[in-house]
Amino acid sequence: xxxxxxxxxxxxxxxxxxxxxxxxxxxxxxxxxxxxxxxxxxxxxxxxxxxxxxxxxxxxxxxxxxxxxxxxxxxxxxxxxxxxxxxxxxxxxxxxxxxxxxxxxxxxxxxx
Amino acid sequence: xxxxxxxxxxxxxxxxxxxxxxxxxxxxxxxxxxxxxxxxxxxxxxxxxxxxxxxxxxxxxxxxxxxxxxxxxxxxxxxxxxxxxxxxxxxxxxxxxxxxxxxxxxxxxxxxx
Numbered sequence: 001x002x003x004x005x006x007x008x009x010x011x012x013x014x015x016x017x018x019x020x021x022x023x024x025x026x027x028x029x030x031x032x033x034x035x036x037x038x039x040x041x042x043x044x045x046x047x048x049x050x051x052x053x054x055x056x057x058x059x060x061x062x063x064x065x066x067x068x069x070x071x072x073x074x075x076x077x078x079x080x081x082x083x084x085x086x087x088x089x090x091x092x093x094x095x096x097x098x099x100x101x102x103x104x105x106x107x108x109x110x111x112x
Numbered sequence: 113x114x115x116x117x118x119x120x121x122x123x124x125x126x127x128x129x130x131x132x133x134x135x136x137x138x139x140x141x142x143x144x145x146x147x148x149x150x151x152x153x154x155x156x157x158x159x160x161x162x163x164x165x166x167x168x169x170x171x172x173x174x175x176x177x178x179x180x181x182x183x184x185x186x187x188x189x190x191x192x193x194x195x196x197x198x199x200x201x202x203x204x205x206x207x208x209x210x211x212x213x214x215x216x217x218x219x220x221x222x223x224x225x
Contacts, residue, residue, distance in 0.1 A: 030210070030211065031210075033213060033214070035216075040200065040219065040221070041219065042116075042202060042216040042217055042219050043155075043204075045213035045214060045215070048212070088154065088155070090155075090214075092210040097168070098160060098162060098168070098209045099157055099210065100157070102147075102155040102156075104152060104153060104154040105154055
């Protein structure tokens with residue numbers, strides 16, 4: 001079952017601009033996690049935000065969580081060519097029985 | 113170096129020929145899982161394991177088997193592969209289920225002819 005849905009499906013911006021991706025989910029969660037995947041490679045964890053948190057930062061990354069709207073956003077500031085990748089959100093739903101539910105991802109392209 | 117390893121990285125096989133994809137982690141993690149990734153579908157969980165000798169089905173377990181005899185290893189077995197199992201497979205581990213970040217292996221690209 002698909003819980004997280006990323007929006008947009010694809011995003012193309014100029015290097016130096018900010019990139020924002022959104023994730024919506026359906027049920028109550030314990031936490032929400034964002035991952036990056038470079039083409040065909042393994043996923044790399046970016047940020048985990050718990051249900052009682054509203055915002056987290058890590059370097060150029062900022063994640064917000066709005067549990068009332070069941071949505072999260074990932075902001076990458078001052079984008080670089082190396083940020084070109086697919087970004088996935090994964091939710092740890094309260095009734096998930098130790099399973100993360102993944103969205104289909106946002107493909108981000110940074111143009112030099 | 114803390115890591116999750118998978119072997120083989122690439123495999124082309126024929127329908128019905130049993131195969132095993134190995135997964136090993138050196139971080140003493142309790143939780144391990146297998147995913148498959150297909151275009152436009154994101155990651156779908158095949159099986160997961162909370163600890164040694166404890167395994168559970170994910171969303172798409174049909175056609176797959178797993179075992180967890182040791183904490184560090186979690187092999188994925190395809191007894192009789194079929195073309196619809198052609199996919200990119202990832203193994204992942206974490207200290208404590210889905211409460212923590214997941215550490216992913218590099219992936220195994222499987223083609224079943």
